[in-house]
Amino acid sequence: MTKFVRVIDTKRCMGCRSCVAACHVENHLTPDSPWNVMMEFETGTYPNVGRQFTTMNCMHCEHPPCKLACDAIGVKAITKNEFGVVLIDYDKCIGCQYCAAVCPYGVPQYNEKVENLYPGAEATPAEDRSKGHWHPTHLKKAKTVQKCTFCWHKLEKAVEKGETHLIGKVPEYTPTCDLVCPVEARVFGDIEDPNSKPAQWVGRKKATQLKKEFGTRPQVYYVLEGGDY
């Protein structure tokens, strides 16, 4: 059994936002609907203060409330595949935003309109949908909801070629945000493989999930100051 997870070490993260920028480029950012954001806040009181950086994207929960809400109203636009990736089908989405309302992490983002990267200006060559192959997850539509896909367009290639064992190990099969971190604050891979970095980080660094009280069982783990809770 394969279960892909991401582990983010907030003790190493310095808030450079390389992962955020990489996601924007890789997944054709729609302004106002970023898939990967950097949370930043101060801790402590003067003079003993610190700055905390936490990069957040879809948690790809094992019990995704977004999917439950979508299924409950019969829309069924959200799926969770056998690799644990939660995806939204833009063709089925009716834009009701119930998924956004129930997600404890505020992940699904309603796309009021699909704008060019530079609103009001012509589309850049990178935005020209007539050129190159655009994955369905990148064909964003107005009045639908979108979110991080764990770079499914890359993982899917590994699945098609029967090379799932290389996911998280070679660049073409690894989510782009996890490739660009200059301080190795994030890793991606199969948690069921005891030799994978995510499995080792979860065990050795005591990585944990955010907002566990919601019972969503996220597949994104965080190494937090103070360890598990």
Add this chain to the structure above:
Amino acid sequence: MKSMKWLGTALFCGLAVFSSWSMAEQMDLDEMAEAIRNGDIDVGKQYDMNKKSGRFHLIHSETIGLECEACHVAPKYAPDYLLVDKDNAEAKAAHRGKGPEADVLDRAVCLGCHKTNGPAHTWYRTADK
């Protein structure tokens, strides 16, 4: 001593009244949730977040009678509140003006009814930890 006894009795009676009132409220909520699910209470089929006609607000504010402030808890999120849509929500809230119409929501409020064995649909499988 007499006043202590009186205080104890008053507290006991108050607690009894409060617990029976809470139970009645809970039963009402359970029945109401069941009636909404069965279609006995009509909340429409318009699945959107529109405040006036959308089913979401019809259920929570009109049918159940939740005050706006029950969910729209603050005009701004706490600095350490971890939410991907935080900036968007705050921008929208600022655009509309502070107050109960803001888009700043605390999902912990939803947990009360939408947890495992809660009266509403189970979005949060809290028993599966």
